[in-house]
Amino acid sequence: MIEISASDQYLTASADSLLLDIYDALPAGLYPPFPPLELPGGLGGLVSRGGFAQTFFFGAEVLGLTFIAPSGRRVVAGGRTVKNVQGYDLTRPFVGSFGALGVTETVTLRLRPGLASAHHSRPGRLEDAEESRARFLWQDGETLHAYHFGHVREVEAVMQAFGGTPDLARPDHRTAFVGGMGVGEGGPLRDRRFGWQAGGTVPDMPDLFARVAASL
Amino acid sequence: MIEISASDQYLTASADSLLLDIYDALPAGLYPPFPPLELPGGLGGLVSRGGFAQTFFFGAEVLGLTFIAPSGRRVVAGGRTVKNVQGYDLTRPFVGSFGALGVTETVTLRLRPGLASAHHSRPGRLEDAEESRARFLWQDGETLHAYHFGHVREVEAVMQAFGGTPDLARPDHRTAFVGGMGVGEGGPLRDRRFGWQAGGTVPDMPDLFARVAASL
Numbered sequence: 084m085i086e087i088s089a090s091d092q093y094l095t096a097s098a099d100s101l102l103l104d105i106y107d108a109l110p111a112g113l114y115p116p117f118p119p120l121e122l123p124g125g126l127g128g129l130v131s132r133g134g135f136a137q138t139f140f141f142g143a144e145v146l147g148l149t150f151i152a153p154s155g156r157r158v159v160a161g162g163r164t165v166k167n168v169q170g171y172d173l174t175r176p177f178v179g180s181f182g183a184l185g186v187t188e189t190v191t192l193r194l195r196p197g198l199a200s201a202h203h204s205r206p207g208r209l210e211d212a213e214e215s216r217a218r219f220l221w222q223d224g225e226t227l228h229a230y231h232f233g234h235v236r237e238v239e240a241v242m243q244a245f246g247g248t249p250d251l252a253r254p255d256h257r258t259a260f261v262g263g264m265g266v267g268e269g270g271p272l273r274d275r276r277f278g279w280q281a282g283g284t285v286p287d288m289p290d291l292f293a294r295v296a297a298s299l
Numbered sequence: 300m301i302e303i304s305a306s307d308q309y310l311t312a313s314a315d316s317l318l319l320d321i322y323d324a325l326p327a328g329l330y331p332p333f334p335p336l337e338l339p340g341g342l343g344g345l346v347s348r349g350g351f352a353q354t355f356f357f358g359a360e361v362l363g364l365t366f367i368a369p370s371g372r373r374v375v376a377g378g379r380t381v382k383n384v385q386g387y388d389l390t391r392p393f394v395g396s397f398g399a400l401g402v403t404e405t406v407t408l409r410l411r412p413g414l415a416s417a418h419h420s421r422p423g424r425l426e427d428a429e430e431s432r433a434r435f436l437w438q439d440g441e442t443l444h445a446y447h448f449g450h451v452r453e454v455e456a457v458m459q460a461f462g463g464t465p466d467l468a469r470p471d472h473r474t475a476f477v478g479g480m481g482v483g484e485g486g487p488l489r490d491r492r493f494g495w496q497a498g499g500t501v502p503d504m505p506d507l508f509a510r511v512a513a514s515l
Contacts (some may be wrong), residue, residue: 119369133386140359142391158507170349170395171508175358179386291374291515292387299507 092194098127098187113194116144118219118230120254123264127187133179136221136274142175144193145183152185152299155277181285183296197232204228205247308410314343314403329410332360334435334446336472339480343403349395352437352490358391360409368515397501399512413448420444421463426491433457438489
């Protein structure tokens with residue numbers, strides 16, 4: 084299930100939606116908070132891991148979600164519009180909690196407008212691109228990727244500063260993560276937050292966060 | 300206590316810091332996620348209520364905080380840099396929880412760069428300014444206020460579109476909120492999220508959020 088409201092600039096999709104299926108469903112001029120590629124777990128996996136490759140605060144782009152808490156309780160968090168972000172926030176702790184708070188059912192994402200988009204790649208490492216203003220930056224092996232959308236001239240300027248050449252591939256990285264997409268160095272992908280490796284290892288959970296998880 | 304790191308663009312301050320004292324302590328070219336005015340409860344009150352007047356996601360600007368949970372436990376949430384925003388997020392549920400998760404001790408806020416800033420006011424209501432790109436918009440009685448910082452030309456363009464005239468006042472709204480700054484219509488101030496009225500009324504808390512509060 085992928086429902087898009089172009090006028091209110093959001094989409095609601097089931098957690099098992101593929102990232103590239105969401106791209107294919109978008110109307111012209113609206114973009115989601117992830118780059119055009121496929122990762123393990125589809126949309127639900129992406130949200131559980133706290134996003135991929137973004138250089139902005141991913142949690143702000145998740146307007147709401149429904150999930151099944153460890154108790155079996157179904158939790159409806161947040162809403163469908165930016166105006167619903169009014170406090171008592173159970174959406175943001177869920178985002179990036181690596182499944183500790185439960186299993187995602189549906190996700191509502193903010194869509195942002197852009198008149199143009201571009202994806203460039205070049206040899207390099209993330210450490211070479213700290214000044215880049217691209218909305219998404221990631222490293223695949225020894226190749227650095229930048230994806231950006233926005234005003235035409237802004238996209239041109241970001242890509243010119245990044246260098247490289249246009250990259251039309253929409254890679255499917257699912258098979259590179261046997262046993263899940265976990266955190267750790269030496270894996271196939273890196274972004275500014277983590278190295279991403281096969282095997283599903285997740286960051287250590289603070290005790291207090293475990294208490295929150297048990298309360299839901 | 301107000302500590303500022305200009306190089307890493309953050310400030311850490313005690314919850315009782317006054318908003319205008321923070322403005323006075325800022326180095327040139329860095330701005331906090333609130334406009335130059337005074338509100339009840341200082342910085343801790345602001346964070347507990349989820350900010351004031353912002354047109355962006357306020358939670359993203361709170362990098363970390365320490366608070367005393369209802370159990371008496373001292374909680375350290377988040378960190379001091381954007382890179383610490385890596386999941387298991389206890390910062391964002393605290394922001395805008397109107398005290399339900401505890402009492403703030405210290406707050407670390409992201410500071411953002413700007414070469415210029417401007418504050419305009421004019422007769423009007425928030426409903427007249429839905430298209431404004433100002434970072435902060437609020438209504439005081441029948442007067443509409445916009446505050447923006449950023450590139451020089453961007454600030455000029457935002458203020459030209461808003462209209463009105465430069466407003467150099469840095470008002471102290473504390474005395475207008477006898478009994479606390481609560482939510483409701485008919486009070487002295489409004490922003491896009493809430494009407495703000497005297498008396499400390501807070502939005503109804505979902506049961507599940509109360510369970511989270513009890514777990515901390």
